[in-house]
Amino acid sequence: MAAFAAHTSAASSHYLPPGTAILLRSRRRAFPTRVSCSAAAAGDKTVVIGVAADSGCGKSTFMRRLTSVLGGGAEPPRGGNPESNTLVGDTATVVCLDDYHSLDRAARKARGLTALDPRANDFDLMYEQVRAIKDGRAVDKPVYNHVTGLLDPPERVAPPRILLLEGLHPMYDERVRGLLDFSIYLDISDEVKFAWKIQRDLAERGHSLQSIKAIIEARKPDFDAYIDPQKQYADAVIEVLPTQLIPGDDDGKVPRVRLIMKEGVKHFAPVYLFDEGSTISWIPCGRKLSCSYPGIKFAYGFGAYFGHEVSVLEMDGRFDKLDELIYVETHLSNLSTKFYGEVAQQMLTHADLPGSNNGTGLFQTIVGLKIRELCEQIVAERDAMTADAVKV
Numbered sequence: 001m002a003a004f005a006a007h008t009s010a011a012s013s014h015y016l017p018p019g020t021a022i023l024l025r026s027r028r029r030a031f032p033t034r035v036s037c038s039a040a041a042a043g044d045k046t047v048v049i050g051v052a053a054d055s056g057c058g059k060s061t062f063m064r065r066l067t068s069v070l071g072g073g074a075e076p077p078r079g080g081n082p083e084s085n086t087l088v089g090d091t092a093t094v095v096c097l098d099d100y101h102s103l104d105r106a107a108r109k110a111r112g113l114t115a116l117d118p119r120a121n122d123f124d125l126m127y128e129q130v131r132a133i134k135d136g137r138a139v140d141k142p143v144y145n146h147v148t149g150l151l152d153p154p155e156r157v158a159p160p161r162i163l164l165l166e167g168l169h170p171m172y173d174e175r176v177r178g179l180l181d182f183s184i185y186l187d188i189s190d191e192v193k194f195a196w197k198i199q200r201d202l203a204e205r206g207h208s209l210q211s212i213k214a215i216i217e218a219r220k221p222d223f224d225a226y227i228d229p230q231k232q233y234a235d236a237v238i239e240v241l242p243t244q245l246i247p248g249d250d251d252g253k254v255p256r257v258r259l260i261m262k263e264g265v266k267h268f269a270p271v272y273l274f275d276e277g278s279t280i281s282w283i284p285c286g287r288k289l290s291c292s293y294p295g296i297k298f299a300y301g302f303g304a305y306f307g308h309e310v311s312v313l314e315m316d317g318r319f320d321k322l323d324e325l326i327y328v329e330t331h332l333s334n335l336s337t338k339f340y341g342e343v344a345q346q347m348l349t350h351a352d353l354p355g356s357n358n359g360t361g362l363f364q365t366i367v368g369l370k371i372r373e374l375c376e377q378i379v380a381e382r383d384a385m386t387a388d389a390v391k392v
């Protein structure tokens, strides 16, 4: 068995400050019945999941992994607006919150506002429509057309089993936040965000280095004011930082990724490495996992994040061979998989997506499995309550 040692992580200022590591009791609860989230039944209500991140921070990539784990994938609505931002699948529908921009591109420009500014978004409508969907009613949702920069005629969204709300502000408005059954924040550090933007916008969109820098700088004050603070409300945060394995490296090619999981969230039992409640550092490289320079390092521990108890799983480095991932998977617990090797299988299925060889893909996949289980447990609980009500 690979060696591991007790370790105090060199953690960020939010959590794991020296001396605060604590042992927590397991919060696992027993749910007697397993209910498929894809088995829609009349009168069932929609489970709502929020995913917040800045533009270009991997929301679409995460949605592809998530809808695959949930089953049935998701496609743009058939026969609808070709510029629709919505994806519809058997189990989940993805709604992009850009559709709630209240000001089109020209109006924002005229008023000197960015799309991140709450004044450019209609939170009243967002709340009303998410609430209606959660209550099982279809809505006619606006469509923001990213090609023209205009607001197109609305499109109908029927209530799905799971509504994935992705965008800039799923946790900004208290009322919308209150409708979320689970929330995730993708926290990409400035260095990595810049590297990813350059990679995409320079290569695929023909932007210059100066214009990419200018766009990031122009959005930064509103990002800091309105987007970043949402992470305090998230049940899980996937944080992407430059590696610590190569001193001074910040091009984002080797990321250090942290999965920060809030303790005490209903239906969500955090994942752990080796031993729940311990503080662990693990270098899995050796006989069972190939690692080229700069290697791979995992860490696991406890701490505080914006005043909440959290557990943190960290991976620094890149996988060489995805088919060896099963070795890492067998050392992780509470993964909410349905069969041995499901994480590795999902990662191999989506090997072409960005982040598949590092902690971003691994932790996005794991969060997808946790969401699937959470949804199943919510449905089981509702069914039990309905059955009790019928008896009475």
Ligand SMILES: Nc1ncnc2c1ncn2[C@@H]1O[C@H](COP(=O)(O)OP(=O)(O)OP(=O)(O)O)[C@@H](O)[C@H]1O
Residues within 6 Å of the ligand: 053, 054, 055, 056, 057, 058, 059, 060, 061, 062, 196, 197, 199, 200, 354, 355, 356, 360, 361
């Ligand atoms: N895990 C990752 N590792 C490396 N690069 C990534 C990762 N995730 C995303 N990227 C890069 O960032 C770009 C944007 O990713 P994606 O389209 O998923 O983000 P987004 O948040 O949906 O963006 P937008 O809001 O602008 O549509 C990708 O083309 C890719 O270059």
Ligand SMILES: O=C(CO)[C@H](O)[C@H](O)COP(=O)(O)O
Residues within 6 Å of the ligand: 054, 055, 098, 105, 115, 116, 145, 146, 147, 149, 167, 168
């Ligand atoms: O942040 C964004 C998406 O998350 C976009 O900048 C926002 O939706 C405005 O879109 P466009 O730049 O196409 O007018």
